Amino acid sequence: MxxxxxxxxxxxxxxxxxxxxxxxxxxxxxxxxxxxxxxxxxxxxxxxxxxxxxxxxxxxxxxxxxxxxxxxxxxxxxxxxxxxxxxxxxxxxxxxxxxxxxxxxxxxxxxxxxxxxxxxxxxxxxxxxxxxxxxxxxxxxxxxxxxxxxxxxxxxxxxxxxxxxxxxxxxxxxxxxxxxxxxxxxxxxxxxxxxxxxxxxxxxxxxxxxxxxxxxxxxxxxxxxxxxxxxxxxxxxxxxxxxFSLMLDTTLPQQDIIANYTDPLRPGFDLAARVQADKVKVKIDYKPTGKTNIDVYVSMHMNIFAVPSTQNYMINSKNRNILHASLQKQLQEEGEKFIKKTQEKYKLEPFYWSLHIRSKFLTIKDYEKADWANKIYPNANVRLHVKVRSLEFGKLLRESDLRKVRD
Known part of the structure; x- marks a missing residue:
């Protein structure tokens, strides 16, 4: 046996x-x-x-x-x-x-x-x-x-x-x-x-x-x-x-991204920063007879790694506030520019936002009849809300004073 x-x-x-x-x-x-x-x-x-x-x-x-x-x-x-x-x-x-x-x-x-x-x-x-x-x-x-x-x-x-x-x-x-x-x-x-x-x-x-x-x-x-x-x-x-496509997609895990941004006090220079985005929130106010409102909330944390212009952003609170506002504005403008491109050129979006509007309909037939791809999204009023919640400066305590060095 x-x-x-x-x-x-x-x-x-x-x-x-x-x-x-x-x-x-x-x-x-x-x-x-x-x-x-x-x-x-x-x-x-x-x-x-x-x-x-x-x-x-x-x-x-x-x-x-x-x-x-x-x-x-x-x-x-x-x-x-x-x-x-x-x-x-x-x-x-x-x-x-x-x-x-x-x-x-x-x-x-x-x-x-x-x-x-x-x-x-x-x-x-x-x-x-x-x-x-x-x-x-x-x-x-x-x-x-x-x-x-x-x-x-x-x-x-x-x-x-x-x-x-x-x-x-x-x-x-x-x-x-x-x-x-x-x-x-x-x-x-x-x-x-x-x-x-x-x-x-x-x-x-x-x-x-x-x-x-x-x-x-x-x-x-x-x-x-x-x-x-x-x-x-x-x-x-x-x-x-x-x-921006990955940053605005709620179905993908957010990764830390290293990117360059324009120095607000010295526009001829760039800043190197690590961007950590929190989970994106999308709210859709569907209107069957008018323009649908889509509000996208993106909050992130930024760590400045390099300031080639040597501007004092770390200790000088006024300069730091200028930098904070500038970074938030740059992200806002670039994001809005790309969203507009998807609406006008592609008539569709790569962010998988269609998932957030499906709950507005009782049946699949109602959702398909509303036509997210051809009617809702291309004509929607998309409002991007970018918020830089924290601004850090890596291991640097202060920037060098080049005037003293050259003197």
Whole structure:
């Protein structure tokens, strides 16, 4: 009897596969082809032995293998790629799905994405990334200098960029939620390996991928976001606009953001500050026959790290009050400018505010008839209320007096 019970327990292992029998894909690239319903899929397969503590100091094997095949969906492309890969291809560890801008802007993109949830192995928490160039070119050109393990590179790169707020968090599940809701804009990280730097220097976040003038290192840049409306890419936001999108979204955790602001007493200089935003509050006064009022309350705490102008903001209370009012005004004006852009240009918002008006209706039909996307939001009276609750100055006790230094 004991042997029979043991046999029942062991039967769950009949389909097990050893780790060395599987090839783990860490990124998938998808490109548009000349054929209408055929796409080029690129699989970046990681070599687990490279960079691990068990492989020794020198491993002659490459860190990854890149395979590119044609296919109509993710499942058939994965099967086709296994023709040249000895191990069974597994999508369990996919971190990013990279789609070219050309494909994302086409109407075929939404049909392609509908095939992703049908694959059991592909987790819906994988991040969707839009590349300026072909996805295959992006994957083959991306050569991290300090990280030999490609899966770790994407993990660190996306985590760090999300912390600074210059790219959004875009898991596949969020794409489907917002697209099926048909009431908000979806944002995905924008990246490229092609440099097209701006000649003039602007704010550190007023760039799109490829525009940051960086010399040396890896050519890949993650900054800005691709804007999707009804499952199709329509525009690109800068890093600054992306930050405001994340700051005004009540469904996302607020991150500490480091940014530059104009020095009010010396406009030729900038201030470096860390901004910590509290949870955003949105109140909607829905009016069926008139303009709906939307009040957005944003409170934040700021820590000034650098004052290149050496103005005395720490000890001089009058100067500190001027700085406080100026920072609040700058945030208010930039936020209002971006909200106006979403109303006039996109006719939709990327803040997921449609969630806050659904409780105003008894049925889904009433909500759909009111038409948040085409009638309510574009014509709404949006009032942004920014409040800087605290202003600190890091570890600095006072600024140097340059007049005494030069004297």
């Amino acid at each position: 004991l042997l029979l019970q043991t046999a029942v327990l062991l039967s769950g292992c009949f389909d097990r596969k050893e780790l060395e029998e599987q090839a783990y894909v860490i990124s998938i690239g998808v490109d548009k082809t000349e054929s209408e319903d055929v796409f080029r899929f690129t699989f970046e397969i990681a070599n687990p032995e490279v960079g691990s503590t068990f492989s020794g100091p020198s491993t002659p094997e490459p860190a990854q293998e890149v395979v590119s095949v044609l296919g109509t969906d993710f499942l058939s492309a994965t099967s086709a790629a296994n023709v040249s890969v000895a191990k069974e291809i597994s999508l369990d560890q996919v971190r990013v799905v990279i789609v070219s801008e050309k494909l994302a802007r086409s109407k075929k993109f939404i049909h392609l994405m509908q095939t992703a949830p049908s694959i059991i192995d592909l987790k819906l928490n994988a991040q969707l990334v839009i590349s300026k160039e072909k996805a295959e070119e992006f994957i083959r050109t991306n050569k991290p200098k300090l990280e030999s393990r490609p899966h770790k590179y994407f993990q660190y790169m996306l985590d760090r960029a999300k912390e600074t707020g210059v790219i959004p968090e875009a898991p596949l599940v969020r794409f489907f939620q917002i697209t099926e809701g048909d009431a908000d804009l979806f944002l995905a990280p924008f990246a490229t390996t092609k440099k097209d730097p701006k000649e003039e220097y602007g704010a550190e976040d007023n760039y799109k991928a490829g525009e940051v003038n960086i010399k040396g290192g890896n050519s890949t840049q993650f900054i800005g976001s691709a804007v999707f409306k009804e499952g199709q890419m329509i525009d690109i936001l800068t890093g600054e606009e992306t930050r």
